[in-house]
Amino acid sequence: MSDVSPVLTVAAEGDVRIVTLNRPNQLNGVSAELHRRLSQVWRELAEDSEARAVVLTGAGRAFSAGGDFDHLLRHQEDPELRERSIRLDRIIQTDMVRFPLPVVAAVNGPAVGLGCSLALGCDLVLMAEDAYLADPHVSVGLVAGDGGVTLWPLLTSLLRVKEYLFTGDRIPAATAVQLGLANRTVPPDELMGEALALARRLAAQPPEALRATKAALACVVEQVSRGGMEAALLAERSTMTSPDHVRIIGELVSRARDHAAAAEEG
Numbered sequence: 001m002s003d004v005s006p007v008l009t010v011a012a013e014g015d016v017r018i019v020t021l022n023r024p025n026q027l028n029g030v031s032a033e034l035h036r037r038l039s040q041v042w043r044e045l046a047e048d049s050e051a052r053a054v055v056l057t058g059a060g061r062a063f064s065a066g067g068d069f070d071h072l073l074r075h076q077e078d079p080e081l082r083e084r085s086i087r088l089d090r091i092i093q094t095d096m097v098r099f100p101l102p103v104v105a106a107v108n109g110p111a112v113g114l115g116c117s118l119a120l121g122c123d124l125v126l127m128a129e130d131a132y133l134a135d136p137h138v139s140v141g142l143v144a145g146d147g148g149v150t151l152w153p154l155l156t157s158l159l160r161v162k163e164y165l166f167t168g169d170r171i172p173a174a175t176a177v178q179l180g181l182a183n184r185t186v187p188p189d190e191l192m193g194e195a196l197a198l199a200r201r202l203a204a205q206p207p208e209a210l211r212a213t214k215a216a217l218a219c220v221v222e223q224v225s226r227g228g229m230e231a232a233l234l235a236e237r238s239t240m241t242s243p244d245h246v247r248i249i250g251e252l253v254s255r256a257r258d259h260a261a262a263a264e265e266g
Contacts, residue, residue, distance in 0.1 A: 005033060005037050006022060007021075007022055007023050007031065007033050007034040007037060008020070008021060008022055008034055008037040008038065008041060009022050010041065010044075010045070012050075012051075013196060014200070014203075015050060015051060015052040015053070015200075015203045016051075016052065016053050016054070016055060016196060016199045016200055016203055017045055017048065017051045017053075017054045017055070018054075018055045018057065018196075019041060019045070019054060019055070019056045019057070020057055020058065020059050021034065021056075021057070021058040021059065021063070021064050021115075021118075022059045023059070023068075024058075024059040024060025024061070024062075025060075026065070026068060027060070027061070027062035027064070027065035027109075027110065028058040028059065028060070028062050028063065028064040028065060028115065029064065029065045029066060029067065029068035029069070029071075030064065030066065030067050030068055030071065030113075030114050030115070031068045031070075031071050032071055032074075032081075034068075035071070035085065035088050036088065038088070038092050038118070039088040039091040039092050039095070042092075042095035042096055042099045043095060045099070045101065046099060046100055046101070051101060052101060052202070052203035052204075052207060053101055053102045053103070053104070053199040053200070053202045053203040054099075054101055054102070054103045054104070054199065055103075055104050055105075055106055055192075055195045055196060055199050056103055056104070056105050056106065056118065056119075056122055057105070057106035057107075057108055057191075057192065057195070058107075058108055058109060058111075058115075060109075061108070061109045062108070062109040062110045062111075062115075063105075063107045063108055063109050063110060063111040063115050063118075063119060063131065064110075064111060064112065064113075064114065064115025064118060065110055065112050065113075065115060066112040066113025066114050066115050066116070066136075067113055067114060069249065069252060069253050069256060070253075072249050073249060073253065075240045075241075076240065076241055076245075076246055076249075082237055082240050082241075083237070085237075086145070086233050086234075086236065086237045089114075089145060089146045089147075089233060089236075090229070090233055092118075092121075092146070093117075093121065093146070093147055093150065093229060094222075096118075096121040096122075097121070097218050097221050097222060097225075098215075098218055098222075100211045100214065100215065101211070101214075102123045102124070102199070102202040102203075102210065102214065103121075103122040103123050103124075104122060104123065104124045104125075104126060104195050104198050104199045104202070105118075105119040105120075105122035105124070105125045105126065105195075106126055106191050106192055106195035107119050107125060107126065107127040107128060107131045107133075107173075107182070107191075108128050108131060108188070108191055108192075109128065109130075109131050110131065110132055110134070111131065111132070111133050111134075112133075112134045112135070112136065113134075113135060113136060113137060113146070114146045114147070116133045116134060116135050116147070116148070117135070117146050117147025117148060117151060118147075119133065120133075120147065120151045120152070120155065120181060121147060121151060123214070124183050124198060124202075125176075125181070125182040125183050126182070126183060126184060126185075126186050126191060126194060126195050126198070127173035127176060127177070127182045127184075127185050127186070127191075128173065128185070128186060128187070128188040128191045129173055129174070129185045129186065129187055129188060130173070130188060131173050131188075132170045132171055132172050132173060132176075133170070133171040133176050133181060133182075134164075134168060134169065134170045134171060135148040135152075135164065135165055135168065136168030137165070137168070137236070138165060138166055138167075138168060139167070139168035139248075140168075140245060140248045140249060140252070141239060141242055141244035141245030141246075141247070141248050141249075142236055142239045142240065142245055143232055143235035143236040143238075143239050144165055144232060144236070145229075145232040145233040145234075145235060145236025145237070146233075146236070148161075148165050148232075149165070149228050149229070149231075149232035150225040150228050150229040150232065151225070152164075152165065152181070153224075153228075154221060154224060154225065155179075155180050155181050156179045156180045156181055160179055173185045
């Protein structure tokens with residue numbers, strides 16, 4: 001890798017690369033640094049001539065809890081950060097769609113917001129039986145610009161998309177499989193083993209045929225999603241400073257700080 005950062009690690013297991021979101025004490029919440037690395041890693045891996053497949057997972061008990069609160073707060077006062085974040089979201093979505101190698105998501109815990117989009121942006125999704133998906137953008141006063149609007153309608157019915165994006169409700173792993181948002185559930189202690197076994201199986205497939213098939217499917221995804229992605233990204237940028245979002249994030253941050261203070265006193 002051309003850029004080493006502790007918030008996102010890449011490990012080699014033969015011809016499989018394991019990409020790990022590595023902020024376990026923050027439930028792998030997306031900080032500015034992690035956001036930056038997510039916008040770079042797919043192109044770096046595409047240039048790895050020895051790689052044939054990728055597993056994406058999270059360190060600790062979460063896949064990713066979505067946006068880091070402190071990072072979200074800074075967006076309210078920094079227009080340059082808002083522009084940069086939208087640009088990075090666009091890059092992440094586009095690079096994952098166009099990434100030439102098969103990617104298996106090993107969803108080891110909650111996958112929320114951008115974390116949910118990262119999971120569903122993979123080619124195959126394995127979920128621990130106790131994991132869940134959720135996209136609460138609307139519930140915190142934001143438009144789901146980082147993937148919910150563009151990815152979900154390709155995977156499940158528009159009625160279900162509206163239900164879960166409008167409400168932000170959690171989707172348990174078994175329900176995600178029923179909806180077509182995941183391939184299967186796996187006992188938590190078997191998740192990484194099964195994800196690696198599946199990645200190795202894909203890595204052993206004829207590479208030219210697999211890559212060309214994935215590229216053709218990517219054309220379908222981009223044709224269907226391009227307009228929606230741009231509309232959602234621009235709308236998300238606008239809602240980053242909306243009164244509802246400012247109020248809700250302020251309340252969540254205050255609640256989190258009170259909880260942390262109570263835990264220290266206890």
